[in-house]
Amino acid sequence: MDSIVRAPNQILRYVWMCLLLSASLKPVSTVTHYSIPEEMEEGSVVANLAADLGLDVKTLNRRKMRLDTIASKKYLDINKETGELYVVQKIDREHLCNSKLTCFLKLDATIEYPIRMFNLEIEIIDINDNAPHFRRDTMHLDISESTSAGERFS
Numbered sequence: 001m002d003s004i005v006r007a008p009n010q011i012l013r014y015v016w017m018c019l020l021l022s023a024s025l026k027p028v029s030t031v032t033h034y035s036i037p038e039e040m041e042e043g044s045v046v047a048n049l050a051a052d053l054g055l056d057v058k059t060l061n062r063r064k065m066r067l068d069t070i071a072s073k074k075y076l077d078i079n080k081e082t083g084e085l086y087v088v089q090k091i092d093r094e095h096l097c098n099s100k101l102t103c104f105l106k107l108d109a110t111i112e113y114p115i116r117m118f119n120l121e122i123e124i125i126d127i128n129d130n131a132p133h134f135r136r137d138t139m140h141l142d143i144s145e146s147t148s149a150g151e152r153f154s
Contacts, residue, residue, distance in 0.1 A: 034085070035123040038093035043086060046076065046122070049109065050083025053118055057083040060111070067120075068108040075105060076122065085120075093124045 034047055050057045055065075060080040067078050067085075077088045097103035105122040141153060 031119045031121050033121045033123065035125055036087075036091075037125045037127050038091050039127060040087045040090065042088065042090060046085040046087065048083050049078055049085040049120075053109070055083065055111065057081075063111045063113050065109065065111045068110060076107065078109065091124055093126050096124060 032049075032052060036046055040046075049055075050060060050065075060078070060083060065078055065080055067074075067076060069075070073089065075087065075089050075091050076085055078085055091105070093103050096105070103124040103126070105124060107120040107122065109118040109120055110116070111118075143153070
């Protein structure tokens with residue numbers, strides 16, 4: 001009878017140990033976020049990625065740090081001598097994200113010995129680089145003098 005009472009306690013203790021172990025082994029995934037304007041010049045530095053990730057710049061070459069692009073083109077890369085994230089190719093927000101309200105470029109930075117992956121999210125900020133388009137070349141409006149300030153016209 002005594003062993004029957006102890007068995008549920010041992011099972012409960014085993015379950016708790018498994019839960020604690022699985023919670024402690026689960027990797028914490030954080031995203032490093034940067035915002036840049038579209039159309040930055042090639043070679044422009046976005047940030048010092050090595051410093052932001054807490055990596056030793058001297059080991060980047062030996063540890064084979066690389067940037068894996070999720071998009072089809074490689075817009076950014078890492079300078080392994082300085083640890084800086086820089087623009088390889090100009091980013092056209094309208095081409096990349098079309099008419100979306102927000103535009104993100106998602107990348108993975110990988111380093112070996114030991115292997116670590118870092119998730120990067122680059123927000124591409126729209127700049128006013130497109131001229132406005134109107135349906136007509138000219139529009140004539142008759143506006144009364146008594147129209148209140150701030151009135152809008154379609």
